[in-house]
Amino acid sequence: MYDLGATRPKEGIPMQCIVPSVSFFVKQRLCKRLRECRDAGLKVRYLIILNLLHGRSAYRTAHVLGVHNTTVYRVANRFREHGEWGLYDAREDNGQTKLSEWFLQLLQRLVRGSPRQYGWRRPTWTRELLVETMARRTTVRIHVTTMSRALALVKARRGRPRPTVRCPWSKAAKTRRLNQIRELLATLPRGHRAVYEDEVDIHLNPKIGLDWMGRGQQKEALTPGQNVKRYLAGSLDVDTGEVLWVESTRKTSALFITLLNKLLARYPDAPVIHVILDNYRIHDSKITQAALRGFGGRIRLHFLPPYCPTSNKVDRVWQDLHANVTRNHTCANMTSLMIEVRYYLRKRNRKAMARACQHSCARRMPRAA
Structure with a gap:
């Protein structure tokens, strides 16, 4: 008997070994059933048998009907063992699906x-x-x-877990503090400014991230022999989305105080600047407290709950910075990398200010009667 698991019949094997020869009347009945059939899959199986009965090879039949060779042999095997009933779909007789x-x-x-x-x-x-x-x-x-x-x-996917740290505060205390900050932003007095503040580390060693690659290929991210760091302290304006930042080679209280001075220079007419930030040690050091007293109460700090980065909106800016600049970067030195960092932040500020201007103009336009 011919092996129906093969992909193509060997030379010299007659077609009668694939499907048995049938009478003229059986062929006529198959043609009639084909015309009456409304099931697309069943029609293909009828066409496979009719092509084989008319002397076409399995390879030619598969090519004409646009199916795989193994499909032709599987249908021929069922027709030879069960006749015309073997062409019908019997999967409903298998019982209930396992994926209930x-x-x-x-x-x-x-x-x-x-x-x-x-x-x-x-x-x-x-x-x-x-x-x-x-x-x-x-x-x-x-x-x-x-x-x-x-x-x-079930819409499951393979992804990377997000590293998190559990907040030591109780859920009630955390919710109460976040509600206080939301109420502050909702009832901000006229002339007052509110910003989110956070620091970010810029490494000369590139952050490795996902990227498109050719099949069988893997891109390389060159790393320096010794890592170099720069630190940015930045603030995000709640109203305009503008980012102010300062740079340093050390993450100390001096870096944070420099940013506060830049905020005072940026908003000279604001009676109070509300800074929403985390409880990193440089934000509450003795040097920082002395500087705040020297500002005459123009800057007020509002601390977020510990380990709550999703509530600090400027953290999203740093994520975009890494995605657009530092991830898989090819800069050979820190100078060229910082040029890219400054270019991205300035470009982002131009877009943010343009959006803020559009929103402001839209609010001032009178409504149509």
């Missing part, structure tokens, strides 16, 4: 956790590990490729 709603809900809960919570030593999930865990918990074992479909159905 209950199975997918359990898989979704599984992905949210860690393998260690289910007795494994590995800290991250693999498809094989998910298959084994689901088999233990549900007695339903699926293939790894089926697990890929199941993960797509």
